Amino acid sequence: MSNKDELLKLENQVCFQLYSASRYLTKLYQPLLKPLDLTYPQYLVMLVMWEEAMGQKFTVTELGQRLKLDSGTLTPLLKRLEGKKLIQRQRSTEDERQVWVRLTPLGESLKQQARRVPEKLLCNTQVKVEELTALRETLRKLFDDKPID
Template sequence: MDKVDELLKLDNQLCFQLYSASRFMTKIYQPLLKPLDLTYPQYLVMLVLWEMPIGHKFTVTSLGERLKLDSGTLTPLLKRLESKRLIQRQRSNEDERQVWVRLTALGESLKQQAKKIPEKLMCDASIKPQELVALRDTLKKLFNSAEG
């Protein structure tokens, strides 16, 4: 087998390992998020909103930038979160194209339940916490170098 054939093996593809890891993460989060009635993408939105002080507003655009999602993907997520009364969306008075998003009291209260999730994942992981941190940091570095 020549070098090119080896390069084209599925198991040698970084993209496949990242894709598989992403699917795996979504799968293991599912039972943890069920009591919160959140999907994994909805959880990611809530994580960003929970980072800010109570009452802070995000524009949909800035939220999309932070999550690396376009508005076509983000808007349906936000609508579902709003229908669950976890967030509130409001058009800007100054520029009607701009939509503000903020947590509701119910959305803020969900944060307490969510605090247990990362800890549970760390306890269930079969690799050391410092290895997970190193993996996360390597992935950030890879993404940042590819992005810019």
């Protein structure tokens, strides 16, 4: 087998390793998020919301930029979170095209329970914190500030 053939092996593909790792991590999150009644994508939205002080509001566009999601993907997530009374959406009075999103008190209170999720996940991965930190930084170098579309 030539070196060029080695390049075409599935296990040598960075994209496949990232894809597999993403699926695996999402699966690890499921039992940790079940008590919070959140799916993994909903958890990501809540992480952004929890970063800011209670009462802070975001536009759907700002959330989409932070999460690297388009509004067609983000809007159904926000509707479900609003249905759970974790967030509140409100159309701007100045510009009807703009929708503001803010945490509700219930959404803010869920943050306490969520604080245990990263630690539990780390225990489930059997990987050292330093290794995960290095991996995260490498991925940031590859993908931060790069458009997905």
